[in-house]
């Protein structure tokens with residue numbers, strides 16, 4: 001019932017399931033030294049009398065509550081809560097006050113910048129709510145001893161206040177751009193641009209929209225973060241963003257599936273940046289596990305820092321993001337509340353189909369998209385989505401795409417669907433709208449396995465890649481670049497132009513028959 005022991009280091013307090021009492025001599029700075037820590041469940045009577053190392057009684061998902069009672073004698077500055085084994089605890093309260101941190105669907109090892117004002121001299125209560133999945137593996141229930149979390153609450157250093165990630169640009173239109181960032185501690189972030197400022201709400205994830213700007217103009221912008229609990233500030237460097245022009249030649253890129261391979265992603269983003277695109281389209285699977293708060297820096301944000309800070313990007317999301325709340329807090333969409341959106345920049349209309357939402361026949365998304373397509377005057381339309389309609393890669397075709405979406409795309413002269421999910425480059429020509437797969441941003445490459453499903457395939461390359469587009473007048477030209485394959489030695493990687501395609505400007509919609517979405 002009561003257990004306490006030193007584990008891994010004197011800094012860590014090991015917590016078992018059941019009622020635990022820490023007896024070890026952790027360093028003085030750990031406020032949880034000597035804490036009385038109780039872990040209980042409120043959902044399963046069968047599991048309510050756990051003790052450390054005892055297996056869960058059955059498969060299932062169990063909700064748990066951790067309660068740590070500890071005494072503070074000297075008020076610390078800006079405490080940091082460290083979790084040696086971070087998942088799946090993510091929701092914390094201190095003396096009844098919710099602590100500002102990453103969203104509840106994230107796991108993270110550090111909760112930084114806890115306000116000293118949440119603590120008091122004397123007895124304090126730290127609480128966490130979390131859940132564990134118990135499942136059978138090789139005949140045994142696993143995890144057998146979930147709950148062995150190692151906690152440390154120590155004084156922090158407000159001077160270490162800094163940006164964790166970003167800036168990362170989201171969408172941009174003819175008079176605005178959106179920028180996001182993450183701060184290590186709860187802060188308010190000010191966007192400074194064009195002699196004006198915009199301020200975010202207190203938090204660790206921030207998104208700001210600068211508006212009233214001029215199409216085609218370049219603007220310098222900077223982010224300034226101010227710690228909520230203190231006076232510390234942090235400044236980003238000054239970056240430049242160009243608001244998309246309404247007319248004239250445009251250059252843009254498409255890329256996707258950056259996950260799990262920051263080295264390749266850094267190169268792909270770097271090569272794409274050299275093309276000086278006006279904007280980018282990302283087709284999803286940004287990181288390997290969207291719930292892993294630190295993976296976003298490691299796998300995506302830091303390797304492509306300059307690209308992300310200077311090139312506006314239209315995002316759609318893949319299966320690996322796990323639809324985490326942060327997607328909707330960090331990345332900016334043209335219509336703030338819609339992650340499935342449309343925006344027209346110059347000669348190009350971008351339509352994002354977030355497949356986490358319902359895009360089936362008769363769905364509000366599909367009906368709305370048809371209306372937008374019917375009204376579109378854009379010479380070129382690109383639909384971005386994660387799973388490709390047509391693919392001869394490992395995943396193969398997506399019936400929702402081939403049977404529901406492509407007939408609509410064909411009807412309204414959509415130039416191309418651009419997808420990821422299959423980690424390759426492929427161009428298919430089913431007859432009307434072109435199918436492009438740009439899933440070569442870093443994730444492990446897939447071979448061409450399902451050609452029988454996709455007789456429209458014109459070229460398939462199991463290589464890292466990105467796509468470059470140029471519009472000028474009535475034409476849009478594609479250049480598909482690859483960057484070697486899995487077995488290519490790094491010192492032999494080079495960009496290779498493997499495919500080109502030119503489209504002429506579409507004619508605005510002339511559909512008169514009832515459309516599939518309306519039937």
Ligand SMILES: [Fe+2]
Nearest residue numbers: 285318319421
């Ligand atoms: Fe995927």
